[in-house]
Amino acid sequence: MTSPAVKIVGVGLLGTSLGLALSRQGIGATLEDQSPANLRLAVDYGAGSISGSEPDIVVVCVPPDVTASVVTQQLRQHPKAIVTDVASVKGQISKAVSALSPADHSRYIGSHPMAGREKGGPSAGRADLFYARPWIITPDSETKPEALDAVRDLALRVGALPVEMSASEHDEAVALVSHLPQLVSSLLAARLVFGEEGQLSLAGQGLRDTSRIAASDPNLWVQILEQNSVAVAGLLKQLGSDLAHLSAAMEDVAKPGALAEIHKLLTAGNSGVSRIPGKHGGKGSSYQIVTAVIEDAPGALAALLTFIGEIGVNLEDINLEHSPGAPIGLVEMQVVPEVAALLSEKLQANGWRLV
Amino acid sequence: MTSPAVKIVGVGLLGTSLGLALSRQGIGATLEDQSPANLRLAVDYGAGSISGSEPDIVVVCVPPDVTASVVTQQLRQHPKAIVTDVASVKGQISKAVSALSPADHSRYIGSHPMAGREKGGPSAGRADLFYARPWIITPDSETKPEALDAVRDLALRVGALPVEMSASEHDEAVALVSHLPQLVSSLLAARLVFGEEGQLSLAGQGLRDTSRIAASDPNLWVQILEQNSVAVAGLLKQLGSDLAHLSAAMEDVAKPGALAEIHKLLTAGNSGVSRIPGKHGGKGSSYQIVTAVIEDAPGALAALLTFIGEIGVNLEDINLEHSPGAPIGLVEMQVVPEVAALLSEKLQANGWRLV
Missing domain, CATH: 3.30.70.260 (ACT domain)
Structure with missing residues (x-):
C-alpha cells in the first residue's frame, strides 16, 4: 500500500504525536496551526513540515469546540480529501459537519484515538501515544467506504487498534467509562479543598488512586462535557439517585433498612468493578x-x-x-x-x- | 526496655499480622479467638501461642461492631493491663467502653494502624503490614499516660509511625481521606453494572484507578460506615450539593453560567488533588x-x-x-x-x- 499524503491541522498533544508517529513510518505530514510558534515547535520536533502535496487525508486535531468548523473548512479547501478529527465526543460534531457542508459530509468520518496525557501542547507530543490504544472510528450511513478505509489505515500505521461503532454508541460508552469517572474524581477531590493539612497527611493509596484524574485540564474537559452533556447528564442523574439513597441511609443508620441500603451500594460496587476487563482484555x-x-x-x-x-x-x-x-x-x-x-x-x- | 507481655484478641488480618510482626521482634504474643480453626491457623503461621503469662497490654483486633464489648471484657479479665483496639473508627467505641466500664476507662486507649489489605483472615496476615504506616493513637482526658506509652511502644516495635490525635479528630480525618473515597468509588463502580460489555472494554487507566477500591469487603465497610455515620453523612451531604449543582449545569449546558459551574467544579478538583502529600510526605x-x-x-x-x-x-x-x-x-x-x-x-x- 502506498503511503497516503497526510495533513494535520492543529499541533497540540494529539496532532504533534500523530506527526511524530507518522514520521517514524516514513510519512512526512503537512502541518497547520493557528499559532505560528506552536507550528514551528512541532516542525522542530520532527512532526512534519509546513508545506506539502495535496492531502489524501486531513486529520483535524483542534479543541472540541472548534472541530466542526475546522473540519468544514478543510472539506472545502481539499475537495478530494478524506477528513477526520480526533475529538473525544463524536455525535455533535458529526451533526454540525452535516449541517455546515451537507454535500461533503460523505468525505468526513469522525474518529477518537483513546490516548492522552495530563499535559498538552506540541512539547508533550509522543510518537508512541497511539501505540496499542483503541482508535474508535464512527462512520454513519452516508460515509464513503474509502473514508473508513483511510482512517483505519492511518490508525494501523501508528500502531493503534481500530474499533468501529456509531457516534452515539461512542458517546454513550465514553460517558460511562471516561466522562463519569472524571466528574466523580473531581467531585471527590473538590471536597479535599476543605480538608485540614493534618487530615490530608493521612491519605493512603485509595484516595490517591480515586482522585488522580481530578488533576486533568478543566478547559479541555468543559468542552468535552458540553458536547456530551446529554449522555453524561443521564448518568449523573442515576449517580445522584444512588447518592440520595446512600445519603439518606447514612443520615440515620439506626433506621430499619439503612444498613441494608449501604450494603447494597457497596455490593453493587463490587459487581461493577469486576466487570472491567484487565490488561490484554482479560478479566x-x-x-x-x-x-x-x-x-x-x-x-x-x-x-x-x-x-x-x-x-x-x-x-x-x-x-x-x-x-x-x-x-x-x-x-x-x-x-x-x-x-x-x-x-x-x-x-x-x-x-x-x-x- | 523490657519486652511487654502482649495478648491479641482476634486473629483476622490485623491480629495475625501483629502477632507475626511481634514474633519477628522476639515477642511471643498470646492469641485468642472465637474460632478454634482460625486460632490454630494463626498459631501455625507463627503469630503466637494459645497460652501465656498475664498480659501487660491487650490488643483487641475484632470486627468494629463487637470491639467495645470485647474491650470491656478484656478490661475486666485483666485488671492491670492496658487495653487497646485497632478498629478504624474511634469515637463510638470510646464512648461505649466508657459507658460499659467507667472505672476501667483510663486503662483503655483507642488506636488505628492505617494498614490493610483487600483480603481478610489469618492466612492474609503479613509481618510487614504495619511497617512505615501511620498508627493513630487516640487518648482522651482520662487516659493514663502509661496507656499512651504502651501503645506507642507497641507501634514502634512493629515499625509503624505513632500519630496522636483525639478520637473525633481521627474520625473526621478518616471520613474525608478514607470513607468518602470508598463511597465515591463504590458509587461510580455501581453504575458500571448497567454498562454494556463493549463499553467496558474501552475502560482506560482513569476508570481503573477511580474504581479500584470499590472491590473492598461490603460487610466490613458497613460496620465502619455505621460507626462513623455522622462525619461521613456530613461529607456526603456536601458532595450531594456539589453534584446537584453540577447535574443541573449538565442538564442544560446552554443556560448562562452552566459552563462556568462545570469549570468551577473541575478547578476545585485540581486544587483538592494538589493538596494530597506525595511519598515521603513531599508534595x-x-x-x-x-x-x-x-x-x-x-x-x-x-x-x-x-x-x-x-x-x-x-x-x-x-x-x-x-x-x-x-x-x-x-x-x-x-x-x-x-x-x-x-x-x-x-x-x-x-x-x-x-x-
Whole structure:
C-alpha cells in the first residue's frame, strides 16, 4: 500500500504525536496551526513540515469546540480529501459537519484515538501515544467506504487498534467509562479543598488512586462535557439517585433498612468493578498478587525484577505501595494464577521477603 | 526496655499480622479467638501461642461492631493491663467502653494502624503490614499516660509511625481521606453494572484507578460506615450539593453560567488533588515523570530498572500503563526534578525508547 499524503491541522498533544508517529513510518505530514510558534515547535520536533502535496487525508486535531468548523473548512479547501478529527465526543460534531457542508459530509468520518496525557501542547507530543490504544472510528450511513478505509489505515500505521461503532454508541460508552469517572474524581477531590493539612497527611493509596484524574485540564474537559452533556447528564442523574439513597441511609443508620441500603451500594460496587476487563482484555480479577518487600534504594526494584525475568515469569502489572517516610517499599506483582505459586516459592527460596 | 507481655484478641488480618510482626521482634504474643480453626491457623503461621503469662497490654483486633464489648471484657479479665483496639473508627467505641466500664476507662486507649489489605483472615496476615504506616493513637482526658506509652511502644516495635490525635479528630480525618473515597468509588463502580460489555472494554487507566477500591469487603465497610455515620453523612451531604449543582449545569449546558459551574467544579478538583502529600510526605507534584517504552516480556522491565539502578537514579514511583491487547508497556517513572534530565539523557543514549 502506498503511503497516503497526510495533513494535520492543529499541533497540540494529539496532532504533534500523530506527526511524530507518522514520521517514524516514513510519512512526512503537512502541518497547520493557528499559532505560528506552536507550528514551528512541532516542525522542530520532527512532526512534519509546513508545506506539502495535496492531502489524501486531513486529520483535524483542534479543541472540541472548534472541530466542526475546522473540519468544514478543510472539506472545502481539499475537495478530494478524506477528513477526520480526533475529538473525544463524536455525535455533535458529526451533526454540525452535516449541517455546515451537507454535500461533503460523505468525505468526513469522525474518529477518537483513546490516548492522552495530563499535559498538552506540541512539547508533550509522543510518537508512541497511539501505540496499542483503541482508535474508535464512527462512520454513519452516508460515509464513503474509502473514508473508513483511510482512517483505519492511518490508525494501523501508528500502531493503534481500530474499533468501529456509531457516534452515539461512542458517546454513550465514553460517558460511562471516561466522562463519569472524571466528574466523580473531581467531585471527590473538590471536597479535599476543605480538608485540614493534618487530615490530608493521612491519605493512603485509595484516595490517591480515586482522585488522580481530578488533576486533568478543566478547559479541555468543559468542552468535552458540553458536547456530551446529554449522555453524561443521564448518568449523573442515576449517580445522584444512588447518592440520595446512600445519603439518606447514612443520615440515620439506626433506621430499619439503612444498613441494608449501604450494603447494597457497596455490593453493587463490587459487581461493577469486576466487570472491567484487565490488561490484554482479560478479566482483572483473574490475576493473583504476590507482594515482596524491597529497600527504597536505587537498584532494589531492578534486582527483584531481574530475578523474576531470569526465572521467566511475566508480570501483568506491578504496583509500588507507598509508606510515608519509609525506607522500604512493597511491590505488588500481578501474575497469571498458574505462575503465582512458582513465583512465591522461587522468591522465598532466594532470600526475597514476601508479605 | 523490657519486652511487654502482649495478648491479641482476634486473629483476622490485623491480629495475625501483629502477632507475626511481634514474633519477628522476639515477642511471643498470646492469641485468642472465637474460632478454634482460625486460632490454630494463626498459631501455625507463627503469630503466637494459645497460652501465656498475664498480659501487660491487650490488643483487641475484632470486627468494629463487637470491639467495645470485647474491650470491656478484656478490661475486666485483666485488671492491670492496658487495653487497646485497632478498629478504624474511634469515637463510638470510646464512648461505649466508657459507658460499659467507667472505672476501667483510663486503662483503655483507642488506636488505628492505617494498614490493610483487600483480603481478610489469618492466612492474609503479613509481618510487614504495619511497617512505615501511620498508627493513630487516640487518648482522651482520662487516659493514663502509661496507656499512651504502651501503645506507642507497641507501634514502634512493629515499625509503624505513632500519630496522636483525639478520637473525633481521627474520625473526621478518616471520613474525608478514607470513607468518602470508598463511597465515591463504590458509587461510580455501581453504575458500571448497567454498562454494556463493549463499553467496558474501552475502560482506560482513569476508570481503573477511580474504581479500584470499590472491590473492598461490603460487610466490613458497613460496620465502619455505621460507626462513623455522622462525619461521613456530613461529607456526603456536601458532595450531594456539589453534584446537584453540577447535574443541573449538565442538564442544560446552554443556560448562562452552566459552563462556568462545570469549570468551577473541575478547578476545585485540581486544587483538592494538589493538596494530597506525595511519598515521603513531599508534595506529589514535585516529581517529574520520565516515560519509557518496554516490551511486555519477562525481564524487559527488569532490564530497564537494572540500568537505572546502575546509573544511581532512585525512582520515587513507577506506573505501568496498560494497553488492551498490546505487546508493549509504557513505564512512567517519577523522579526528583534534579535527576529527570540525567535519567532521560542516559536512557536515550543507551538505546531506550522514551515517549
